[in-house]
Amino acid sequence: GNSVTQMEGPVTLSEEAFLTINCTYTATGYPSLFWYVQYPGEGLQLLLKATKADDKGSNKGFEATYRKETTSFHLEKGSVQVSDSAVYFCALSDIQGAQKLVFGQGTRLTINP
Amino acid sequence: DAGVIQSPRHEVTEMGQEVTLRCKPISGHDYLFWYRQTMMRGLELLIYFNNNVPIDDSGMPEDRFSAKMPNASFSTLKIQPSEPRDSAVYFCASGPDSRETQFFGPGTRLTVL
Numbered sequence: 236g237n238s239v240t241q242m243e244g245p246v247t248l249s250e251e252a253f254l255t256i257n258c259t260y261t262a263t264g265y266p267s268l269f270w271y272v273q274y275p276g277e278g279l280q281l282l283l284k285a286t287k288a289d290d291k292g293s294n295k296g297f298e299a300t301y302r303k304e305t306t307s308f309h310l311e312k313g314s315v316q317v318s319d320s321a322v323y324f325c326a327l328s329d330i331q332g333a334q335k336l337v338f339g340q341g342t343r344l345t346i347n348p
Numbered sequence: 349d350a351g352v353i354q355s356p357r358h359e360v361t362e363m364g365q366e367v368t369l370r371c372k373p374i375s376g377h378d379y380l381f382w383y384r385q386t387m388m389r390g391l392e393l394l395i396y397f398n399n400n401v402p403i404d405d406s407g408m409p410e411d412r413f414s415a416k417m418p419n420a421s422f423s424t425l426k427i428q429p430s431e432p433r434d435s436a437v438y439f440c441a442s443g444p445d446s447r448e449t450q451f452f453g454p455g456t457r458l459t460v461l
């Protein structure tokens with residue numbers, strides 16, 4: 236079945252460091268890919284998405300490119316801030332069931348000042 | 349828009365008691381999802397509805413769990429009887445028709461003693 240594998244955390248960086256959180260997927264067909272972010276004590280929020288191969292999703296300085304050849308959707312940010320500390324989830328749409336998302340296990344990111 | 353509303357935000361109960369979690373989706377959204385989040389198992393989809401009809405309940409852990417959506421603006425997730433291993437954060441999410449982005453509520457933190 237469809238699945239998502241994320242880089243294991245926790246990840247700790249200093250402010251202004253470069254961030255990469257790896258995400259690879261297994262799916263039949265051509266799913267849409269997502270990154271969600273969960274701040275402490277809150278629900279998940281959509282951070283960015285890409286719906287087809289070579290699409291780049293971007294938001295709040297974060298970017299991810301849908302790479303069909305490597306089945307990857309790595310999250311990057313050039314200069315992280317303390318406020319980026321959160322748990323990040325990679326997800327894909329399950330094309331077998333409309334609207335059903337498959338989530339990775341989440342990566343906890345802590346940014347130190 | 350107020351977003352997805354969940355109640356209560358926190359629930360502490362004793363083993364064997366009935367627990368009812370409530371959700372009000374965003375107006376106009378045709379899809380409603382119930383998730384459970386734990387440290388051990390991550391984020392799990394329990395059940396989802398389309399136009400108030402349950403579509404996939406394969407994630408519901410056992411018969412002690414039940415979910416209903418009597419109308420487009422309200423859903424409940426019931427656990428009867430509750431057990432300590434049900435302790436988790438339960439999220440409700442909703443999504444508009446023909447799109448894949450899901451909007452999450454703030455969650456209900458359930459503790460079963």
